[in-house]
Amino acid sequence: MNPTQLDAALEAVLFASGSPVSLEKLSEIFCTDKTETADSAARVANRLEDGGHGIELIFVDGSYQLCTKACFAEHVKKALELRKTPPLTKASLEVLAVVSYNQPVTKSFIETIRGVDSDGIVNSLCDKGLIRECGHLDAPGRPTLFGTTESFLRCFGLESISRLPKIDLEEQITLLPDDMELTAKGQL
Amino acid sequence: MNPTQLDAALEAVLFASGSPVSLEKLSEIFCTDKTETADSAARVANRLEDGGHGIELIFVDGSYQLCTKACFAEHVKKALELRKTPPLTKASLEVLAVVSYNQPVTKSFIETIRGVDSDGIVNSLCDKGLIRECGHLDAPGRPTLFGTTESFLRCFGLESISRLPKIDLEEQITLLPDDMELTAKGQL
Amino acid sequence: MEALNLKLEQYEGPLDLLLSLIQKHKIDIFDIPIAELTEQYLSYIAETESYNMELSSDFICMASELTYIKSKMLLPVVPEEDPRKELVDALLEYRKAKLAAEFLQNRADEFFDRFTKEPDETDGIYEKKHSVDLLTEAFKNLGKRINISPENRVELFEKLKKERHFTVEEKIFFTLRFLFDESRHEFSSLFNACRTIGEIVAVFLALLQLVRSGRVNVVREGTETYLILIKNLEDAG
Numbered sequence: 001m002n003p004t005q006l007d008a009a010l011e012a013v014l015f016a017s018g019s020p021v022s023l024e025k026l027s028e029i030f031c032t033d034k035t036e037t038a039d040s041a042a043r044v045a046n047r048l049e050d051g052g053h054g055i056e057l058i059f060v061d062g063s064y065q066l067c068t069k070a071c072f073a074e075h076v077k078k079a080l081e082l083r084k085t086p087p088l089t090k091a092s093l094e095v096l097a098v099v100s101y102n103q104p105v106t107k108s109f110i111e112t113i114r115g116v117d118s119d120g121i122v123n124s125l126c127d128k129g130l131i132r133e134c135g136h137l138d139a140p141g142r143p144t145l146f147g148t149t150e151s152f153l154r155c156f157g158l159e160s161i162s163r164l165p166k167i168d169l170e171e172q173i174t175l176l177p178d179d180m181e182l183t184a185k186g187q188l
Numbered sequence: 189m190n191p192t193q194l195d196a197a198l199e200a201v202l203f204a205s206g207s208p209v210s211l212e213k214l215s216e217i218f219c220t221d222k223t224e225t226a227d228s229a230a231r232v233a234n235r236l237e238d239g240g241h242g243i244e245l246i247f248v249d250g251s252y253q254l255c256t257k258a259c260f261a262e263h264v265k266k267a268l269e270l271r272k273t274p275p276l277t278k279a280s281l282e283v284l285a286v287v288s289y290n291q292p293v294t295k296s297f298i299e300t301i302r303g304v305d306s307d308g309i310v311n312s313l314c315d316k317g318l319i320r321e322c323g324h325l326d327a328p329g330r331p332t333l334f335g336t337t338e339s340f341l342r343c344f345g346l347e348s349i350s351r352l353p354k355i356d357l358e359e360q361i362t363l364l365p366d367d368m369e370l371t372a373k374g375q376l
Numbered sequence: 377m378e379a380l381n382l383k384l385e386q387y388e389g390p391l392d393l394l395l396s397l398i399q400k401h402k403i404d405i406f407d408i409p410i411a412e413l414t415e416q417y418l419s420y421i422a423e424t425e426s427y428n429m430e431l432s433s434d435f436i437c438m439a440s441e442l443t444y445i446k447s448k449m450l451l452p453v454v455p456e457e458d459p460r461k462e463l464v465d466a467l468l469e470y471r472k473a474k475l476a477a478e479f480l481q482n483r484a485d486e487f488f489d490r491f492t493k494e495p496d497e498t499d500g501i502y503e504k505k506h507s508v509d510l511l512t513e514a515f516k517n518l519g520k521r522i523n524i525s526p527e528n529r530v531e532l533f534e535k536l537k538k539e540r541h542f543t544v545e546e547k548i549f550f551t552l553r554f555l556f557d558e559s560r561h562e563f564s565s566l567f568n569a570c571r572t573i574g575e576i577v578a579v580f581l582a583l584l585q586l587v588r589s590g591r592v593n594v595v596r597e598g599t600e601t602y603l604i605l606i607k608n609l610e611d612a613g
Contacts, residue, residue, distance in 0.1 A: 004240045012242025012260035013267040015203075016491040021267060029266045047240070052192045054200025068496070072200035078217050079201040079209065080496060087504065090514070097515035113518055128502035140541055156508045165512050206495035246490075253492060261489030268491070276484055278477065279388055285476030301469050304389030304434045344480055345487030355475045 006030060006040045007047075011066070020063035095121045099131050100152065100164060104145035106137050122146065130155060194218060194228045195235075199254075208251030208338055248341045249348050283309045287319050288340065288352060292333035294325055310334065318343065390438030391470040393420065398467070405467060408460055410449055414442040542575045547582035555592065555605035563594070563601040 001009065013029060014021060027037040041064050045057035056069050068076050088096070095118055098110050110118045125131045126146075134147040148161065158164065189197065201217060202209060215225045229252050233245035242260050246253055256264050276284070283306055286298045298306045313319045314334075322335040336349065346352065387393040397416050398405055421439055424431055441463070448459040458464075555561055566583065570576045583603070586592040595602045 007240050008242035008257070009260045009263045010242065012256040012491075013263050015243050015254070015493055016256050016264045017267055018206075018494045018496075025267070029263055052195050052235070054196040054198065055203045066203070068200040068204050069196070072197045075197045075201050075217055076204040076496070079205050079213070088502075088506070088510075093510050093514040094518055097511045097518060100511060101515055130502050138541075151502060155502060155504060156506055156511060158508060165508065167512060167515055203493070204496040206493040244490075255490040255492045258487055258489045261491070264489075264491045276481075276488070281477035281480050281484075282388060282473055284480055285473045288480070289473075289476055301466075301473050302389055303391035303438070303466065303470060304432070342490060342492070343488045344483040346483070352476075353479060355472050355479075 001030065001032075003040065003043070006032065006036070007044050010037070010040050010064075011044050014057065014064055014066045017065075020060060020065040022063045024062075026064065089121075091118075091121050092125060095125060096130060096148070096152070099125075099146055100148050100161065101167070103147040103161070104134050104137075105147075106143040106145055108143060110146075189218065189220075191228065191231070194220065194224070195232050198225070198228050198252075199232050202245065202252055202254045206254075208248055208253040208342075210251045214252065246342065247347055249338055251338070253342065255342065277309075279306075279309050280313060283313060284318060284336070284340070287313075287334055288336050288349065289355075291335040291349070292322050292325075293335075294331040294333060296331065298334075389432075390417075390435050391467060392474075393417070393435070394438070394463075395467060395471055395474070405464060405471075408464065410442070410446050410460055414446045417442055542578040544578055544581045544585065547575075547578045548585060551579065551582050551586055551592070552605070555603055558605050558607060560595070560602040560604055563603055566603060 009030060010026065013026065023034055023037055023041075026032075026041070027034050030037065032040070041057060041059070045059075047053075048056050054069055054072050055066050058065055058067060091114075094114055095110055098113050099105055102109065102113075107119060107122055110122065122131070126133070129149055129151040131146050131152065132149050133144050135145045136142040137145055152158075153160065197218060198214060201214065211222055211225055211229075214220075214229070215222050218225065220228070229245060229247070233247075235241075236244050242257055243254050244257050246255060279302075282302055283298055286301050287293055290297065290301075295307060295310055298310065310319070314321070316339075317337055318340045319334050320337050321332050323333045324330040325333055340346075341348065387396065394413070394417065397403070397413060397420075398408070401412075401416070403409065403413065418439055421431065421435060445459045445463060551566065554566060567576055567579055570579060583592065587594060591606055593604045593606055595604060
């Protein structure tokens, strides 16, 4: 391989790896000596420094890695969030409804109300930061209790849990008074 | 953002996302109109074509994605410690052909065309992410329907399913016209 | 007839084999001399079998189908539809698939080995905005469900919350105290003070632990069972 090909191959390998790759391993992959590999990495790093590139090559702890330039963090975050957050499913909303109206609740309470296993959904809502563990029920097995988070309030434009619309058993929803709705909107 | 910054940001976002990002999403992230975004993608794609780069920008099914150039596959596989992936078998290619040209299709349709049991191959292509379940046929037994994935398009260098050439029975494959370039460059 | 130096493994199935035979003998697919083709097909099958190679049922199936078509062609009455039509259609469809597969093979050679990258990790906090109606709506739907299944009432859980619970540990102390005088106690008397099934279970589990650790001896005399506390551990057994 000539230097240009080596540079390109190195870029390809670092890209596909995602995580850091050591100088040794790179040299092994390309059958080059370490100086050659390091030189190639330096050339690639140099070229990526150009303002038209959004990624850079960093050297940490004897390993090379490609990563996005810090100045694009905001765009990257936006992109990953858009990707990572498909809208909440009907099942997730149900669990959120149970948790928000009855908190703190255990998983088995949620399952009793919903009539279906809700383990996966509870975990995924925890990962999403919409609910969190908030203690243990003083009962056999000391089951974990779950409650909603501040992110949850932000997400649904609520100032506090007490602002959740009241629901009576006739399945009528008492609507938010107009002024309260405005407050909620103000949170958006 | 000026065009250079936009190019860099686009590269960063596509790098971080890994998976394809649609033109719409990119425009939303950068607050640009679609033409601007497409122009930027075309510039990035163009620049990455340079022999010194190991990655390329491709346009698949309305979305952009960064991937390594095929010519560095050997090195990448070594880095990822992938066993030499066996090339697709004749049988796999036949199943892919039937699915891609007739999707969505059921297993029994595939078997009718091929004249042999294709269960194992269908499953292994699902595992490879080249085809996927995409619903059920509204018929007795509600058999599963299969279609191709975005990975399929990428792996076969197709911008979309509509780019599959017509096949006539004179055994001539209508080749893709040259202008149907399959990288994002075609978007210019 | 020309020797068939064809190997089974190279064929995906009977249709593949038939297409090869058709190609090899430059047969017009739209006017297949079915008797000839059947003969060739069968001799191929026979040859494969003579090598003791296993034939998939698909190949056998096709053999019988070909024979059937052949016999139909021999009938003096002209059938309404060409008996070969179905086979020809299948062969044409399969040939299309093969051509498409060839195309895909060429594309794969060029494009298959492009690798993508895993998405970068994010903290994953959900930040989309929703109307609170979505929640009330979901709750409303659940409300219906609760009414449908009254046995799944919330009270069921409330009871669990209010009821007193007994641990095995506390019941171990209870049992030791109960047997402290080292005299014989009737087995059932240990449970006299128990108010709930849960408490009985806790006491029984405590007793099992004490017996296992050699602190309590269970003595059986006639129909009666007694419990005795062992103070000196060496007496256990």
